[in-house]
Amino acid sequence: MKIAVFGNCQRGPIVKSLQMLNRDIFAEDMEATADFDAVTKLSDCDVICAQLNLPQSIQEYIANSGKKLIFYPRITFAAFQPDATFINKVGGSMILTALSGYHSNLAFFGWQNGLRVEETIKLFTDEVFNMVGYYDDVAPASQALLKEGLDSGMPLDELLKKWLRGGCFMHTFNHPKQAILIARQILKQLNVGCDVDDPEPFLLDPLINSVVWPLYPEISTKLSLSAKGNYYFKTSTSTTRDKYSTILSLPDVVKNAYEVYSAYEPHELWCPRVQSVQFRNLAVEVGRGLVGRLGRKSVEKSSVPSETKVSARQNPYSSLPPYQFWRKAIETVAMSDVDPVVHGAFQIKKSERVATAGSCFAQHISRTLSNSGFDYYVPEKAGADIPVAEVSRRNYGVFSARFGNIYTTRQLVQLFDRAYGDFVPLEDAWVRPDGRFVDPFRPQIEPDGFETVEELRESRNSHFSAVRDMFEKLDILVFTLGLTEGWRSKQDGSVFPLPPGVSGGELDPARHEFVNFTAAEVTDDLNRFLAKLNGVNPNARVILTVSPVPLIATYENRHVLVSNTYSKAALRVAAEEAAQKYDNVTYFPSFEIITGNYNHSAYYEPDLRSVRSEGVAHVMRLFMQHYSGEAAKPETSLLSSEGLDTRTQELLKQRDIVCDEEEIMSWSRT
Numbered sequence: 001m002k003i004a005v006f007g008n009c010q011r012g013p014i015v016k017s018l019q020m021l022n023r024d025i026f027a028e029d030m031e032a033t034a035d036f037d038a039v040t041k042l043s044d045c046d047v048i049c050a051q052l053n054l055p056q057s058i059q060e061y062i063a064n065s066g067k068k069l070i071f072y073p074r075i076t077f078a079a080f081q082p083d084a085t086f087i088n089k090v091g092g093s094m095i096l097t098a099l100s101g102y103h104s105n106l107a108f109f110g111w112q113n114g115l116r117v118e119e120t121i122k123l124f125t126d127e128v129f130n131m132v133g134y135y136d137d138v139a140p141a142s143q144a145l146l147k148e149g150l151d152s153g154m155p156l157d158e159l160l161k162k163w164l165r166g167g168c169f170m171h172t173f174n175h176p177k178q179a180i181l182i183a184r185q186i187l188k189q190l191n192v193g194c195d196v197d198d199p200e201p202f203l204l205d206p207l208i209n210s211v212v213w214p215l216y217p218e219i220s221t222k223l224s225l226s227a228k229g230n231y232y233f234k235t236s237t238s239t240t241r242d243k244y245s246t247i248l249s250l251p252d253v254v255k256n257a258y259e260v261y262s263a264y265e266p267h268e269l270w271c272p273r274v275q276s277v278q279f280r281n282l283a284v285e286v287g288r289g290l291v292g293r294l295g296r297k298s299v300e301k302s303s304v305p306s307e308t309k310v311s312a313r314q315n316p317y318s319s320l321p322p323y324q325f326w327r328k329a330i331e332t333v334a335m336s337d338v339d340p341v342v343h344g345a346f347q348i349k350k351s352e353r354v355a356t357a358g359s360c361f362a363q364h365i366s367r368t369l370s371n372s373g374f375d376y377y378v379p380e381k382a383g384a385d386i387p388v389a390e391v392s393r394r395n396y397g398v399f400s401a402r403f404g405n406i407y408t409t410r411q412l413v414q415l416f417d418r419a420y421g422d423f424v425p426l427e428d429a430w431v432r433p434d435g436r437f438v439d440p441f442r443p444q445i446e447p448d449g450f451e452t453v454e455e456l457r458e459s460r461n462s463h464f465s466a467v468r469d470m471f472e473k474l475d476i477l478v479f480t481l482g483l484t485e486g487w488r489s490k491q492d493g494s495v496f497p498l499p500p501g502v503s504g505g506e507l508d509p510a511r512h513e514f515v516n517f518t519a520a521e522v523t524d525d526l527n528r529f530l531a532k533l534n535g536v537n538p539n540a541r542v543i544l545t546v547s548p549v550p551l552i553a554t555y556e557n558r559h560v561l562v563s564n565t566y567s568k569a570a571l572r573v574a575a576e577e578a579a580q581k582y583d584n585v586t587y588f589p590s591f592e593i594i595t596g597n598y599n600h601s602a603y604y605e606p607d608l609r610s611v612r613s614e615g616v617a618h619v620m621r622l623f624m625q626h627y628s629g630e631a632a633k634p635e636t637s638l639l640s641s642e643g644l645d646t647r648t649q650e651l652l653k654q655r656d657i658v659c660d661e662e663e664i665m666s667w668s669r670t
Contacts, residue, residue, distance in 0.1 A: 017183030353377035359482025380466030409525035430505030548594035
């Protein structure tokens with residue numbers, strides 16, 4: 001049997017393991033490059049074994065060839081080496097040290113914060129490890145690995161338990177010590193037996209030739225591992241070592257890192273974990289003298305001006321609560337403790353149906369509610385005939401109904417009117433370049449499109465039934481306002497979520513036009529929707545939020561930053577006026593939590609648009625605290641304890657959030 005094996009650096013050990021386990025197997029190491037000739041190289045293979053990131057061209061070849069395809073998981077586990085990371089130049093390539101692409105978070109932190117080498121070395125202590133969360137990675141790392149296994153169709157629950165009992169099973173966070181167990185799972189899926197009952201003593205470990213990151217003694221002790229741990233780092237055998245030997249001490253590693261970083265300015269390099277809340281708190285402690293004065297002085301209380309002490313009759317501000325003062329609510333409060341929610345307005349009960357709609361950021365709220373045992377109301381569910389793997393791809397459960405992203409309040413009003421038959425747009429269906437049809441008002445709901453217009457209309461009618469059911473039966477609607485810009489029909493004013501021509505149809509200046517709704521129009525549309533909702537569901541309550549995700553592009557002839565400021569300001573005004581006007585409407589400040597300057601943009605990825613997992617966690621923690629009285633809970637995991645969803649989501653990189661707006665940039669990746 002010939003097996004072609006694709007994947008990252010772990011494919012080599014897989015190949016060697018398969019051939020060790022069964023003499024009748026010939027496994028070939030395949031590296032998928034841009035010029036990979038699938039027809040020539042895979043024609044004589046019986047089975048193709050790959051990780052989930054298999055290139056699309058090879059997937060298409062497999063689908064057409066009828067060859068058996070087996071996925072295997074990428075083994076990553078950050079809990080044993082939480083200090084190891086990758087560092088990139090902002091907007092550029094990976095930075096290399098004596099340890100190839102691997103870096104120490106703490107070494108980078110020390111350099112970025114102006115510490116000397118000897119001062120940075122002092123940070124490698126139990127107190128600091130606890131402060132930055134190094135002891136909290138077992139549960140989220142387990143979650144991420146178990147999810148990878150499930151996504152690959154290869155459950156890892158029992159294997160992970162066994163691996164953890166054996167101690168540290170990783171050379172680095174992305175290099176397992178040996179892949180024999182995964183190879184056994186592959187053979188099991190092929191119904192092929194093993195020639196050797198106990199092959200581990202004979203297995204060569206190819207990844208030992210790469211970098212080996214130590215298990216720090218403090219981490220070994222905290223995780224109750226039998227290994228003593230150490231601070232000796234091994235370089236890759238292919239690395240040009242110059243003055244550095246194969247085995248490096250901690251001082252060697254920190255000194256080398258400083259030498260490499262000296263060619264850059266601190267703002268030119270990007271290290272995700274060092275941007276986290278924990279590391280920002282560490283910076284505060286360093287400033288207060290954690291490792292010496294470092295040339296900086298702590299701000300003494302006497303140097304901070306206090307409010308003028310006058311009587312209440314002279315100063316109306318003197319008796320106000322702390323949250324109304326910037327210094328008391330922001331300046332002197334730790335970043336993670338900033339809480340701009342003063343009045344929760346009402347509590348969400350687990351028995352109440354909560355529906356969500358709006359921009360892509362609304363999906364975080366629905367997932368958190370669902371994971372925490374609340375009734376996330378989804379009247380438009382996937383049928384039993386739809387495979388599980390197709391459910392999310394076809395957008396079931398992303399929102400309460402399959403309406404896709406509702407970016408503008410005009411879309412929201414028109415959705416209501418279309419669902420109840422009060423508005424029938426003239427544009428019924430758009431044609432894609434491949435001849436398939438899409439719904440102009442939810443063009444990406446069916447990734448494969450519809451074969452006929454009749455099929456599209458049937459799906460739309462079913463969708464409208466679910467939308468009516470949602471509006472009439474929900475107890476609470478969480479709506480996230482996203483944009484003021486959009487495209488509409490000149491003929492009847494229909495507003496589309498995407499411009500014609502992006503995911504179907506064709507832009508016709510005679511029939512279509514760009515529109516940027518005014519603050520007054522946004523407010524009026526929101527008021528009209530709330531009145532309509534009250535007409536079919538008098539007991540409905542509404543939580544409004546504004547998406548903190550900036551515009552991906554503006555069609556206005558001006559800088560995108562200016563357009564973004566206008567758009568968010570208009571949406572925020574509309575939400576505020578509605579919350580002030582209606583007793584059943586409240587505003588939740590997710591926008592302020594993410595965009596507030598108190599966090600120094602720490603809640604955004606390097607693109608300054610995508611929201612980091614720490615930011616999402618801060619928002620969800622406050623949402624659950626004020627609206628449910630419960631803590632936000634992560635998805636159920638084999639080894640999770642509690643409160644570790646933030647790190648898990650960072651490891652998974654939030655790959656499942658759906659944003660129709662991203663399709664605009666499919667034409668331009670500059």
